[in-house]
Amino acid sequence: MTIKKEDKIRLIYTKLYNLYGPQGWWPLLGVDVSNENSVKMVHHPLNYDLPYTRNETYEIILGTILTQNTAWTSAEIALGNLKALNAINPENLLDLDSEIFKQAIRPAGFLNQKSVYIKGVTKYYIELDGKIPTRKELLEVRGVGDETADSILLYAFKQPEFVVDTYTKRIFSNIGLIDCNDNYIKIKNLFETHLSSDLIIYNEYHALIVNHAKKYYSRKPYGVNDPLLTFKKKLINEYKL
DNA sequence: AGCCAGGCTACCG
């Protein structure tokens, strides 16, 4: 018995959700109650209403740029530095001295590029004036590519856009559901056509993929002991297909 | 030490 591709997309979601539970994305800066002077990132499982405020939305946008090709722990440090400068606010960030700003984001790497990207996306965010951007508009902002646009739309603006990243390509090409040289839009469409257009599922699925890939796909050879690989056999019994 | 990190742009053929 063969399982259809669309079934696999849905069943792998269920499998990952059962393995790891709700992920509470996008993580936001919160006050660390154990140390009043420090901040840390907080996940918020099962709360899909965040971000609540203009600055929280902006913080997610900053995070999407800062984490480009960069470990999230490094992006966190940069965000913490900006928080200490009271710059998780678009107008305040633009008012920062240019060198102070660069030093704040230094831990996230690519500081020359990212400082330009962040200032550009910040001006764009101010111009939006509360409106929700289109994907096409976002892609015209320098520094915003496919993944960043989708991350911003999904996590900052709560729009149902599936996010594809390196980990998604690694896992699903290893499983055999995509070709490793499929382009971004093709992979995005695969997920979006086989899932209902559901904000919660898109939110959790991408977060679960990242969590899963950090365990099994961070170092070559990729996918060693990935439970999803033995999943095909178990699937038939588990879901009585 | 060397590889990897929640990509993107610019430029090449």
Place this chain on the structure above:
DNA sequence: CGGTAGCATGGC
């Protein structure tokens, strides 16, 4: 179109 060098820093 698809392919890839360069971008910077920190963690393990």
